[in-house]
Amino acid sequence: MNKKRGQQSIVFETLPVVTSTANIVGPMEGEGILTEFYDRILQDNLNNNDSWEQCESYMMEWAIKTALAKEGSTPENVDYILAGDLLNQLMSTHFALRNIGRPFLGMYGACSTLAESMLIGSTLIDGGFADKVVAAVSSHHDTAERQYRFPTELGVQRPLVSQWTVTGSGAVVISGNGNGPRITSATVGKIVDMGIKDPNAMGPAMAPAAADTLWQHLTDTGRSPTYYDMIYTGDLGAVGKALVIELFKERGIDLSSNYEDCGCMIFKEEQDSHAGASGCASSGVVFSGYIHRLLTTQKLRRILLIGTGSLHSTTSYQQKESIPCIAHAVAVEM
Structure with a gap:
């Protein structure tokens, strides 16, 4: 069956299932609108790490392991992890994934990375190349500011059109069968x-x-x-x-x-x-x-x-x- 539709779309035949999710956010996000929908809220942007980058890696590792634990799985049950962040060479992701030890595809679509990872992960499931994958992303306000703009310590005035990079990580478990969307x-x-x-x-x-x-x-x-x-x-x-x-x-x-x-x-x-x-x-x-x-x-x-x-x-x-x-x-x- 040709699963491609039109110019750029795919219609899946064996529908991949979102069997579990998890997220973790920083303190500012935790004080925002969606407080009740976060699994964990950090007390500060370092969380006892030596750098903001280490904190970002910690958040991704935590989100992936927690999402799997919620459905009774472990990293050993995962065929592939598709993940990415905003930093040069996916630095935060690489340090997070070295502690998980599963086959890994680094994804970079900037802030589109979650949708891209879910898309490719679903294609692997529908094509019969995997039974379970994890799509994960992270970002950190202070790591992103340091790389793309100015160190936060400078206190540079931000224009009104600018946005605030979210400190947090989200993980989505996608399976070939099970219950869920x-x-x-x-x-x-x-x-x-x-x-x-x-x-x-x-x-x-x-x-x-x-x-x-x-x-x-x-x-x-x-x-x-x-x-x-x-x-x-x-x-x-x-x-x-x-x-x-x-x-x-x-x-x-x-x-x-x-x-x-x-x-x-x-x-x-x-x-x-x-x-x-x-x-x-x-x-x-x-x-x-x-x-x-x-x-x-x-x-x-x-x-x-x-x-x-x-x-x-x-x-x-x-x-x-x-x-x-x-x-x-x-x-x-x-």
């Missing part, structure tokens, strides 16, 4: 670059990629936006979310009733995150906590998660390149 289809995104060069304006840079993937998903599958109870983008924040709504309004489609962005769901307004949350863990902790619980309690039955990624680097920024962006989508249904 099923991943029914997915859409692989393509690079969209609208010429934006400001690394603080990631929401506006990524919004066209999110809209492009969503439109392609609907075109390939023959679905309308109302097929889904909710459509979630990963970390566009308030500015990027508004742009996606506007881009679809130009096509005569109203997304306002069943569309939300994970970056708008994490921090309270008084926490001064400016335009919202960002980072791999933005969609990571929201999907593995809030969205997964609504699915398992059948308050939601069909959702589309669109991971959004800003693919610039410190080098490309210094060379005054624009920001290439991408978005990948996975449909999860009860």
Whole structure:
């Protein structure tokens, strides 16, 4: 059976099952909107580690092991782990995975990494190449600021369009059988670059990629936006979310009733995150906590998660390149 649909989408035949999830967040996230949906909240951003990077690795290792423990599994039961973070050479992920000792595929899609990992992991399951995989992501506000912008100790003023990188990690166990929401289809995104060069304006840079993937998903599958109870983008924040709504309004489609962005769901307004949350863990902790619980309690039955990624680097920024962006989508249904 040809499982490809349209230009960029896949419809799975042997539906992969999300059998377990787990997440862990930092103190600021723990004081935000979704407190009750986190498995663990750290007391500080170091958690007795010597560096923020070590703390990030710890969070990912903890999330993976906890997600497996929740379903009665251990790392030895996992065929492949697909995981990534924001740092150069996936540094946090590599140090986390050396302690787990399972076959590993390093994933980099910036903040779209969770959706990308779930997409590829589901393809491995549906193709008969694996019985159980784990998709995991992490980010840390202080590690990301140190790499991409300025050390937090400098106290550099942030523009209002900027977002706050989430400190946290989310892990998703995907199995060939079992109970839980099923991943029914997915859409692989393509690079969209609208010429934006400001690394603080990631929401506006990524919004066209999110809209492009969503439109392609609907075109390939023959679905309308109302097929889904909710459509979630990963970390566009308030500015990027508004742009996606506007881009679809130009096509005569109203997304306002069943569309939300994970970056708008994490921090309270008084926490001064400016335009919202960002980072791999933005969609990571929201999907593995809030969205997964609504699915398992059948308050939601069909959702589309669109991971959004800003693919610039410190080098490309210094060379005054624009920001290439991408978005990948996975449909999860009860």
